[in-house]
Amino acid sequence: MDEFTIRGKVAVAGVGETTYWKHSQSPHAEFKLALMAILAAAEDAGIDPTEIDGFASYSNDRNDPSRIAAALGCRELAFSNMQWGGGGGGGSAAIANAAAAIACGYARCVVVFRALAQGQFQRFGQAAAGGAAAGHDAFTVPYGVMSPAQKYAMRYQRFAHEHGIERSALRAISMASYHHAQQNPRAVMYGRPLSEEDYDASRWITEPFRLFDCCQENDGAAAILLVAAERARDLPHRPCYLLGAAAGSEYRNGAPVHNAPLYGTSSFTTVAPRAFAMAGIGAADVDVAQSYENFTGGVLMSLVEHGFFAPEEANDFLTLDNLRADGGAGTPPKSDRRPGGRGGKLPLNTSGGNLAECYMHGLELNIEAVRQVRGLSPNQVEGAEISVVGSGPMVTPVSSTVFGAEATL
Amino acid sequence: MSHLPEGMPRPLADELTEPFWAAAREERLVVQRCGDCETWQWGPEWCCHACRSFEMGWAEAPTRGRIYSWERNYHPVHPALRGRDPYVVVLVELPEAGGVRMVGNLLGDPMQEVRIGAEVEAVFEHHDEADPPYTLVQWRYV
Ligand SMILES: [Zn+2]
Numbered sequence: 001m002d003e004f005t006i007r008g009k010v011a012v013a014g015v016g017e018t019t020y021w022k023h024s025q026s027p028h029a030e031f032k033l034a035l036m037a038i039l040a041a042a043e044d045a046g047i048d049p050t051e052i053d054g055f056a057s058y059s060n061d062r063n064d065p066s067r068i069a070a071a072l073g074c075r076e077l078a079f080s081n082m083q084w085g086g087g088g089g090g091g092s093a094a095i096a097n098a099a100a101a102i103a104c105g106y107a108r109c110v111v112v113f114r115a116l117a118q119g120q121f122q123r124f125g126q127a128a129a130g131g132a133a134a135g136h137d138a139f140t141v142p143y144g145v146m147s148p149a150q151k152y153a154m155r156y157q158r159f160a161h162e163h164g165i166e167r168s169a170l171r172a173i174s175m176a177s178y179h180h181a182q183q184n185p186r187a188v189m190y191g192r193p194l195s196e197e198d199y200d201a202s203r204w205i206t207e208p209f210r211l212f213d214c215c216q217e218n219d220g221a222a223a224i225l226l227v228a229a230e231r232a233r234d235l236p237h238r239p240c241y242l243l244g245a246a247a248g249s250e251y252r253n254g255a256p257v258h259n260a261p262l263y264g265t266s267s268f269t270t271v272a273p274r275a276f277a278m279a280g281i282g283a284a285d286v287d288v289a290q291s292y293e294n295f296t297g298g299v300l301m302s303l304v305e306h307g308f309f310a311p312e313e314a315n316d317f318l319t320l321d322n323l324r325a326d327g328g329a330g331t332p333p334k335s336d337r338r339p340g341g342r343g344g345k346l347p348l349n350t351s352g353g354n355l356a357e358c359y360m361h362g363l364e365l366n367i368e369a370v371r372q373v374r375g376l377s378p379n380q381v382e383g384a385e386i387s388v389v390g391s392g393p394m395v396t397p398v399s400s401t402v403f404g405a406e407a408t409l
Numbered sequence: 410m411s412h413l414p415e416g417m418p419r420p421l422a423d424e425l426t427e428p429f430w431a432a433a434r435e436e437r438l439v440v441q442r443c444g445d446c447e448t449w450q451w452g453p454e455w456c457c458h459a460c461r462s463f464e465m466g467w468a469e470a471p472t473r474g475r476i477y478s479w480e481r482n483y484h485p486v487h488p489a490l491r492g493r494d495p496y497v498v499v500l501v502e503l504p505e506a507g508g509v510r511m512v513g514n515l516l517g518d519p520m521q522e523v524r525i526g527a528e529v530e531a532v533f534e535h536h537d538e539a540d541p542p543y544t545l546v547q548w549r550y551v
Pocket residue numbers: 443444445446447448457458459460461462
């Protein structure tokens with residue numbers, strides 16, 4: 001059945017990022033940011049940008065691949081792909097789609113990209129004045145359920161109620177991101193550490209989420225260039241292979257007006273097991289994880305659904321010491337890890353993530369996952385070989401990627 | 410009087426959802442129900458998720474339910490909410506209508522304790538001055 005997995009067939013050739021700014025502060029047009037990130041990824045790969053023949057993105061990215069290919073003088077356009085769905089749920093799916101195109105021969109050199117300059121368009125967390133709500137929105141918007149926080153808080157609230165989750169668990173997730181950002185000069189929150197007191201004193205946005213439970217909004221662009229695995233050894237960096245990827249959500253997750261049968265979920269209950277099965281790994285094999293923080297509650301459920309701990313273990317597992325790359329004794333050797341868990345340690349969001357590095361719709365999380373396999377993270381997990389990303393908890397579709405070093409093939 | 414400030418977006422009825430909004434004007438709570446297999450369904454959809462029938466009808470649902478989840482919103486994301494009090498949104502499960510869930514506001518003190526599992530009843534909030542008029546379905550503790 002080997003032909004039905006992406007495992008080991010595609011490698012990351014290069015990664016590229018622009019400077020990350022607070023929202024509305026980019027001096028460059030959004031389309032220019034996309035070009036800059038793609039060119040940076042090609043340079044990182046040592047690949048001539050005119051060789052790029054495929055583009056994949058998500059969340060209705062505004063920057064059209066045909067225009068990009070023309071702007072960059074790409075010799076041919078062979079693949080242009082958009083993953084359906086909002087938020088960051090497509091961040092790993094776009095990589096899956098790009099990899100599938102390479103594995104199936106549609107294209108040879110595919111770039112996954114995301115560019116955001118929200119000040120130049122409408123911001124995510126703000127509604128237009130007055131107006132009307134049509135279709136299914138008519139059953140939520142007039143009651144003041146409009147922003148992403150308001151749309152997803154009740155999923156986590158239900159989960160927290162069912163499993164007795166404490167606030168300290170969410171705080172640890174937020175603090176891990178801020179902690180890691182202090183070692184990352186690219187991070188928007190570099191030089192701005194977060195204390196427990198700061199977190200506890202922060203204002204409510206949508207209870208159960210405080211300010212520091214919610215992602216930033218930022219300007220910038222990011223890109224990841226993929227090629228067939230055969231080329232990986234000829235490229236400048238330590239090879240990083242895609243071991244598994246999956247996208248979607250469980251049965252009727254998208255049932256309208258909050259009627260998903262399984263409501264208290266981050267939507268990964270079927271997706272994460274598929275990605276791991278494709279990669280041939282279990283949760284205990286994972287050395288480092290990046291989990292998309294739209295809201296910390298979504299991260300918590302996502303970690304549960306990726307199998308890192310059971311819901312009833314969340315309050316004990318989620319401490320800053322267990323989530324920091326430099327925490328205590330570090331990552332335990334694989335022999336010490338119990339099945340379905342990691343001996344209580346999981347370096348999480350090691351670049352600072354959406355909360356503290358940059359909200360580049362989570363593509364920066366996939367870049368950080370690659371950096372960990374290359375050994376180049378600002379918060380490097382020693383000997384990291386298997387690196388996982390969960391993109392976009394609570395939306396649908398969500399997606400996961402599993403990356404591995406040469407030794408994992 | 411409305412629970413949220415005036416100037417919030419109004420609901421627009423369409424071909425799929427119009428029976429709900431028309432019933433709410435008459436203080437009746439109706440939910441989609443399959444004409445073939447009697448499955449309750451919410452929100453409205455063109456076909457039944459259980460049997461794929463397009464014969465979706467509407468049935469009156471009891472106006473009592475239980476709080477399934479909730480949130481308390483502070484940050485004003487709409488201009489009409491700026492400078493106003495927080496408000497509570499509840500997701501209400503209707504056990505006698507197949508367990509479907511509806512979204513509304515919990516009436517009363519915005520800082521009141523919200524208890525998952527507590528029983529609530531529907532309150533029809535008429536916006537008679539609107540053009541055209543409409544009615545929201547809100548909830549209060551029994
Ligand atoms: Zn039916």
